[in-house]
Amino acid sequence: PTDTSTRRGAFIVFEGCDRAGKSTQAAKLVEYLQNRHKQPLKNDETSIASNLKVSETMTNNSNDSEVARLWKFPDRTTLIGKMIDAYLKKTKDLDDHVVHLLFSANRWECMNVIKNILMSGTTLVVDRYAYSGAAFSAAKKDLDINWCKSPDIGLLTPDIVFFMDLEPEEAVKRGGYGKERYENLEFQKKVRKVFLDLKDSSWKILDARQTIPELHQQIIETAEEVIKKCESIPFSENLWK
């Protein structure tokens, strides 16, 4: 059996266009992983207690024993993240190249923390990553896909990418888009095209038209396999190398 002290967590990424259900499924996966090793629930009280544990660990930076943790890119809490936030909320305009590099820098500035989380044995579930970075920028007219990928080369490689695939025409029916930049049908259609060209061997494409429980079931089955498999293999910093 593997020495538990050397087991690392898995690096699990969710990608897709807006309103495909990434955030819902990422949160449900984290909740599932956190409850997995607990005693079977006896009554509602234990269930409430474990739900409290979820929100507790999501805000706690240094809990070595946590099984899984949720992360999100862009991380709008950092200095770079605040510039990205202003750009997305359209209170600030930035050159397309500049904002692309900020999104990438926002990932690089998190790499050490993320590596430490994984090495402590915690599985990290990440809502958007470098694939969003390349897809949203390359969907703009003047940015070349290879140029878009280059600043993210060498980032931590995901152990799996769940690509939640939904036609933007379907996505928009889910209560419409918000007011942030990029939240419009024509642009999302271009983004989906670029996304599908970025598919690599780490991807599992999910049909996001399915129900929340159906998708969750497929995700936990694959995630369990991936978590098991990567316990014994080190993570690599080889993205797009």
Ligand code: FDM
């Ligand atoms: N986005 C996200 C990018 O353009 N580049 C990136 O590198 C990342 C991570 O930012 F429209 C876009 C995708 C989306 C917006 O994302 C904010 P959320 O998930 O809606 O907060």
Ligand code: MG
């Ligand atoms: Mg959004």
